[in-house]
Amino acid sequence: MISAIQQAFVTGASNQIGYFLLPRLLAAGFQVTAFSRQLQINTHNIHWQQLDLTITPLLITQPIVLFHIAPLPLLVKLIQQLPLDAPIKRLITFSSTSCFTKAQSPDPQERAIANTLIQAEQAIIEQCQTRNIQWTIFRPTLVYGCGRDKNITFIAKFIQRFGFFPIIGQGTGLRQPVHADDLAMACLQACFTPTTFNQAYNLSGARILSYREMVTTIFHYLHQKPRIISVPSWFFISLFKTINWHPKYAHLSYAMITRMNQDLCFAYDQAAHDFEYEPRSFSESSLEFSTKN
Numbered sequence: 640m641i642s643a644i645q646q647a648f649v650t651g652a653s654n655q656i657g658y659f660l661l662p663r664l665l666a667a668g669f670q671v672t673a674f675s676r677q678l679q680i681n682t683h684n685i686h687w688q689q690l691d692l693t694i695t696p697l698l699i700t701q702p703i704v705l706f707h708i709a710p711l712p713l714l715v716k717l718i719q720q721l722p723l724d725a726p727i728k729r730l731i732t733f734s735s736t737s738c739f740t741k742a743q744s745p746d747p748q749e750r751a752i753a754n755t756l757i758q759a760e761q762a763i764i765e766q767c768q769t770r771n772i773q774w775t776i777f778r779p780t781l782v783y784g785c786g787r788d789k790n791i792t793f794i795a796k797f798i799q800r801f802g803f804f805p806i807i808g809q810g811t812g813l814r815q816p817v818h819a820d821d822l823a824m825a826c827l828q829a830c831f832t833p834t835t836f837n838q839a840y841n842l843s844g845a846r847i848l849s850y851r852e853m854v855t856t857i858f859h860y861l862h863q864k865p866r867i868i869s870v871p872s873w874f875f876i877s878l879f880k881t882i883n884w885h886p887k888y889a890h891l892s893y894a895m896i897t898r899m900n901q902d903l904c905f906a907y908d909q910a911a912h913d914f915e916y917e918p919r920s921f922s923e924s925s926l927e928f929s930t931k932n
């Protein structure tokens with residue numbers, strides 16, 4: 640519980656982290672204003688505002704804690720457009736471990752994503768130093784939790800539709816999925832913890848498992864016998880070329896698919912040390928899909 644009433648602005652609040660963060664902020668005593676481009680209905684004392692950050696600057700007239708959980712590059716422009724004395728008391732935002740994993744990708748688009756993230760982090764840090772804003776950047780790895788993600792939920796929907804899941808080779812690449820509610824909790828844990836001021840943290844989940852084990856866990860969650868089919872990469876290339884025109888599969892890239900055999904793990908020791916970050920393990924019981932979300 641916080642001592643005085645604090646105003647929280649949450650940009651990008653309609654995503655999976657916001658789904659868990661908004662109620663946590665209310666429970667902690669914050670007054671919450673949530674922003675997204677899509678119109679949302681005000682509920683449970685959350686005041687929603689429709690705002691496209693590429694078009695309209697954020698108006699800040701009173702001291703706020705800003706939780707920017709929309710894509711990081713949008714924050715660069717958001718801060719640049721603010722007057723120098725805009726009363727942001729604290730900033731918590733999200734980058735991604737993609738700035739490490741995609742930096743060496745064979746796919747130029749992925750390398751560009753990594754570069755954009757790295758440059759955005761740097762620009763935000765410089766802006767915050769100039770404006771005397773205490774910042775914290777979280778870099779999560781694969782996020783899941785309420786059926787709004789494009790990774791775990793994509794796999795689950797594929798299994799529900801086709802009854803099997805294809806992987807390249809053995810799917811030995813290690814993963815460390817992190818639950819969106821643990822990231823929401825991290826926002827609260829770090830918010831008023833001075834050791835986290837002006838720091839960046841990699842945030843992952845407690846369980847390290849192979850891509851194949853991750854898919855197997857999803858089968859179990861769906862009460863289905865795992866049917867994982869190992870296919871050669873040429874098959875995936877053909878499949879990818881066949882489906883990637885469709886908006887539903889636009890987030891897929893060939894490089895993303897071939898990473899099934901690459902380790903994408905990140906220790907969270909620093910976060911555990913600095914603000915007692917203690918994420919849950921990826922398991923059948925941590926999975927929760929909803930067709931409504």
Ligand SMILES: NC(=O)c1ccc[n+]([C@@H]2O[C@H](COP(=O)([O-])OP(=O)(O)OC[C@H]3O[C@@H](n4cnc5c(N)ncnc54)[C@H](OP(=O)(O)O)[C@@H]3O)[C@@H](O)[C@H]2O)c1
Pocket residue numbers: 650651652653654655656674675676677690691692693708709710711713733734735736737778779780781782783788789790
């Ligand atoms: N998903 C993952 O596995 C993963 C992994 C590593 C890091 N991350 C990072 O974690 C953060 C959250 O990721 P996520 O996948 O949960 O959500 P996301 O898809 O990045 O969330 C986008 C949110 O921002 C809003 N938004 C997008 N463009 C906007 C604009 N122009 N103006 C205002 N709002 C805008 C969207 O709502 P509207 O569409 O309603 O505007 C939505 O609420 C991101 O920074 C992401 O890079 C995610």
